[in-house]
Amino acid sequence: MDGAQRTRVSVLGCVALFVGAVNAFSPADTEFTFLLPAASKECFYQSAAQNGSLEIEFQVIAGAGMDVDFSIVSPHGIYLVSEFRRSDGVHMVEPTEAGDYQICFDNSFSRFSEKMVFFEVILDSPANDAGADDEWAGLGEPESLLEYKLDDIKESMETVHRRLERSRQMQMVLRAFEARDRNLLEDNLWRVSFWSCVNLLVLLSVALTQVYTVRRLFDDRRRVCS
Secondary structure (H helix, E strand, C coil), X not given: CCHHHHHHHHHHHHXXXXXXXXXXXXXXXXXXXXXXXXXXXXXXXXXXXXXXXXXXXXXXXXXXXXXXXEEEECCCCCEEEEEEEECEEEEEECCCCCEEEEEEEECCCCXXXXXXXXXXXXXXXXXXXXXXXXXXXXXXXXXXXHCCCHHHHHHHHHHHHHHHHHHHHHHHHHHHHHHHHHHHHHHXXXXXXXXXXXXXXXXXXXXXXXXXXXXXXXXXXXXXXX
């Protein structure tokens, strides 16, 4: 094989490697922010494969009390997680059963206050991992021709992917924390401003009452007899 053919094979191998890596590292997680009305319950469904893993993280970022009831129900109707009046939480289901998992947020205990909830679902399916391994195995055939260590490249790309994915997840969580802290600050600012105005009105009322009382004490209404 001459130099031009070896270069062409190398380029094709790199392109196939890149396409396989993109398919293998396609994200299987979901983030969602929604408004949970007062005295209501919202449920979401996530399909999972057999013997996979399902990680769910949620945060209440706005609303009075900053808490909701949270539950995870298996495809067979079994309650795997039940929490009450929580502002955040992280839960892992492993191994998963084949079917639809039910993720519920309940705000029935709050009659007037709506809540804004952020949650993230991270799904790991063994079928995707098996397909990715097959693609990597197929790319290993021209290893002797291209003279590179496919295993080292695979390990490096998987490490970079895991770290980038973890960084993205941490940024989403920190963004939810920041939104919750901002909403708390805005609520506290409104309360402080309201009660400051009330105190100011009370002080003005007391001052005017004192001035009026003192003036009445020195007001001489007696008539002078002629």
